[in-house]
Amino acid sequence: MPRPSLPLAGLFLVAVLGAAATSDAATDGRDAVARGLDLFVHAPDRGAPGATLPVQVLALGFPTAVTLRPLEAVTVEATWDPEHLGKVSAVPPPVRVTTDAKGRAHLDVPIPEGPERELRLLLGVRAGDRQRTRTLTVQRLAPLQVDLHVPDTRVVPGSAMSAWITVQSQASGQPAPRVPVEVSLLEGGVARHTAVVTTDAAGVAMTRVPVPWIDEPGWRWILRARARGAAGASSNAAEISLSPREETPGAPQMLAEWSEQDLRAGDRASYVIRIRDGAGQPVAGLPVRIWTGPKGTSPPEDSAAWEKLTTPARTDAAGEVRGAATAPTTVVQGAGTTLRVVARATFEGHELEREATVSVESPTSEATLLPEAGAIVPGVAQRMLLRVRDARRKPVQGTFTVEGDGLQAAVTTDAYGEAEVTWEAPVELGAFRNVGPCAGGVAAAVRVRPAGELPALASRREPFALCVSVDRDASALLRPERLLARAGDALPLRVIDASGADARADRRPAGGRAGDGGRAADGAGWSVIVQADNAARAASAWIAGGPEGGALGLPEGAAGVWTLSAAAPRPGAAARQAGGAVLVTPRVLPRLEARMTGGRAAPRAAPSTWTSRSPTGAAAACPGPSRPSSWICTVGAASAASRRSTRARGSARAWSSPSAAALSWRAIPRSIRSGARSSARGRARRSHRRTIRPAPRGRRSTRRSARSFARSRGRSSKPPATRSGCATCAAAGRAAPMHGTPS
Numbered sequence: 001m002p003r004p005s006l007p008l009a010g011l012f013l014v015a016v017l018g019a020a021a022t023s024d025a026a027t028d029g030r031d032a033v034a035r036g037l038d039l040f041v042h043a044p045d046r047g048a049p050g051a052t053l054p055v056q057v058l059a060l061g062f063p064t065a066v067t068l069r070p071l072e073a074v075t076v077e078a079t080w081d082p083e084h085l086g087k088v089s090a091v092p093p094p095v096r097v098t099t100d101a102k103g104r105a106h107l108d109v110p111i112p113e114g115p116e117r118e119l120r121l122l123l124g125v126r127a128g129d130r131q132r133t134r135t136l137t138v139q140r141l142a143p144l145q146v147d148l149h150v151p152d153t154r155v156v157p158g159s160a161m162s163a164w165i166t167v168q169s170q171a172s173g174q175p176a177p178r179v180p181v182e183v184s185l186l187e188g189g190v191a192r193h194t195a196v197v198t199t200d201a202a203g204v205a206m207t208r209v210p211v212p213w214i215d216e217p218g219w220r221w222i223l224r225a226r227a228r229g230a231a232g233a234s235s236n237a238a239e240i241s242l243s244p245r246e247e248t249p250g251a252p253q254m255l256a257e258w259s260e261q262d263l264r265a266g267d268r269a270s271y272v273i274r275i276r277d278g279a280g281q282p283v284a285g286l287p288v289r290i291w292t293g294p295k296g297t298s299p300p301e302d303s304a305a306w307e308k309l310t311t312p313a314r315t316d317a318a319g320e321v322r323g324a325a326t327a328p329t330t331v332v333q334g335a336g337t338t339l340r341v342v343a344r345a346t347f348e349g350h351e352l353e354r355e356a357t358v359s360v361e362s363p364t365s366e367a368t369l370l371p372e373a374g375a376i377v378p379g380v381a382q383r384m385l386l387r388v389r390d391a392r393r394k395p396v397q398g399t400f401t402v403e404g405d406g407l408q409a410a411v412t413t414d415a416y417g418e419a420e421v422t423w424e425a426p427v428e429l430g431a432f433r434n435v436g437p438c439a440g441g442v443a444a445a446v447r448v449r450p451a452g453e454l455p456a457l458a459s460r461r462e463p464f465a466l467c468v469s470v471d472r473d474a475s476a477l478l479r480p481e482r483l484l485a486r487a488g489d490a491l492p493l494r495v496i497d498a499s500g501a502d503a504r505a506d507r508r509p510a511g512g513r514a515g516d517g518g519r520a521a522d523g524a525g526w527s528v529i530v531q532a533d534n535a536a537r538a539a540s541a542w543i544a545g546g547p548e549g550g551a552l553g554l555p556e557g558a559a560g561v562w563t564l565s566a567a568a569p570r571p572g573a574a575a576r577q578a579g580g581a582v583l584v585t586p587r588v589l590p591r592l593e594a595r596m597t598g599g600r601a602a603p604r605a606a607p608s609t610w611t612s613r614s615p616t617g618a619a620a621a622c623p624g625p626s627r628p629s630s631w632i633c634t635v636g637a638a639s640a641a642s643r644r645s646t647r648a649r650g651s652a653r654a655w656s657s658p659s660a661a662a663l664s665w666r667a668i669p670r671s672i673r674s675g676a677r678s679s680a681r682g683r684a685r686r687s688h689r690r691t692i693r694p695a696p697r698g699r700r701s702t703r704r705s706a707r708s709f710a711r712s713r714g715r716s717s718k719p720p721a722t723r724s725g726c727a728t729c730a731a732a733g734r735a736a737p738m739h740g741t742p743s
Helices: 303-309 501-505 515-524 640-649 670-674 676-686 702-711 727-732
Strands: 037-044 052-061 075-080 095-098 104-110 117-127 130-140 144-149 160-169 180-187 190-198 204-210 221-227 238-244 253-258 262-264 268-276 287-294 311-314 320-326 337-347 350-361 366-371 381-389 399-404 407-412 418-424 431-433 441-450 464-469 476-480 484-486 490-497 526-531 538-543 546-553 560-568 576-585 608-613 632-637 652-654 692-694
Touching (some): 037 130, 037 526, 052 075, 052 117, 095 104, 104 538, 144 238, 160 180, 160 221, 190 204, 253 337, 268 287, 268 350, 287 303, 287 320, 311 320, 366 464, 381 399, 407 418, 476 560, 490 526
Parallel strands (some): 484 576
Antiparallel strands (some): 037 052, 052 104, 221 238, 253 268, 287 311, 287 337, 366 381, 381 418, 399 441, 431 441, 441 464, 476 490, 560 576
16 A cells, blocks of 8 residues: 655744844743744645535744743634635635643634635744744635446437436535536537526436537537635536547447456366357357467458367357367467467358457466565564465465565465464665666565465465565654544554654754754654645644554544654754544444346336126126136226226237236226237237237127127137136136226
């Protein structure tokens, strides 16, 4: 893991000396600010409007030119520079705080509302007749975060597409309800369509966007969404690039793929060939011919040679052909080769051909070491993750010895091929390297070798020679007690100082006295800031150095990976720094369940009940074998309101499947009923599925209607014996023509 960057302001401490040119002896014994005072500032350099900017300050006075001491019980004031706030009528009130016995203070400064711009925060401290003001530059972010989602970036010209917009507050991380969002479709920088929608309670909005007609396939549109807050402040614009999609009639297609992404020399790999018709359905029983060969060979072009050198096959019920091929056994190390499969078939006059290629190499096993801080911190006992993979990139479980400068350990990897190694790195660890994987940086060599014979590493004889980066400038390690925390909880932290860190941290030019500065920094402790990944929110606290540590409260509503950064002041030099990260989870995790249900989409209606009626209208059970075949099964809505609405829509005819255990009926709206006649005829010819069509008008008998319906298809008026009226009739073994009418 790379070491996290620290985009923080005010990590330097500069002594401001008084104007009087008196000697150190003359000023010895005077007040703590006889020669000047200064502020150490540790704060984020950006934030969202409405959020608070955590600012850590340390007030220091200079009794002499070369000594300093913390200033106790002095007032520190923070205020925004009105010249950089933009057009405002009033300046936000200042925030004041008093330092503690160690000269430390914490300020939570509200970030004023407004659009994105660069602000200036003025921090002042006063002691007696002396005053010091520091300026902190803060980038104010957009108040709202907008995300735009579309089903597909390839759109059909002349159609309409759906777009979903989510809006959340950057200050709280919560959804932003009732926020107007402007959605625009730009063509060449000009808006062709603009719509304004409002988010719901979950901060989500949806709109339909018409796509203009265009004949050029290389054309592009930009779909942009921008939210407007209550004060008129705009948010970051979310944009998606759209391109035309060429609509062509459905055609059969062939797909080919290998089961593995890469192979070793001599491996036997399997492949699958899939064939689909124009509707995307499997094509079963189709003859297919397949050719396989390594790199440098090609399938024959001549039809006679193709028939001779290829393997015949036939698709199964799933429209697939499965096979296997053996990779070359001898491969040039580092160069590798490929294995290709080519399949051809003919379906309904369409010549289908598809090929797939897989790489064949002679890979070797590998091992990696990942320090917890991204790089080794000299002088600190730290953890490293050892990960071992075989030549197939699969985990290797076994015992390994790890050796390095001051490191001698035996660990056993688990089923995932991972193990934890603790290394108390020497203070002088690391050397500059010009060659190897760590060329151009400071690194340490580590050797990892298996403790015994491991089948997964049978082909490897030499140990793994690893190169681990070393951060010579780091003098401490920031370690959270746990890497997974919940929003709103207090996160315990410890800063582990490296042994000999004072000697390395206090290196100063000749003539300077660094010992006092080191002791002053140790007494102040460490300033720790936790910041969101988008830098919109942050929190901070002072903690003690060493094993005592401290706790840092995580903000409510925090989620995701938050960056940790710690800094300790040093006089005349940059502050000591340490970093880390923590995964923050919400206090309540949502649970989403999805259940696959059969059937098709249908308009909402009350559940239906199946009853049977005789031609005279008397209700009865479904007719058995002894009942007249002129009896019919009807469908009735369960509620009176549904029955009235169903009568108003008319009636429909239904043929049911003999395998149906239960039948459900939905009210048919007029739009569906008008197109049911043509679609019903095609479905009735193909299978025994239920077919819906408008019933004939007038008072025709059931038998006459059945004959008319059958003659329109050129069939006998007598229904097939395998068709039954309803589930009850099917269970009774009754085969009768069914005329279903919603009542």
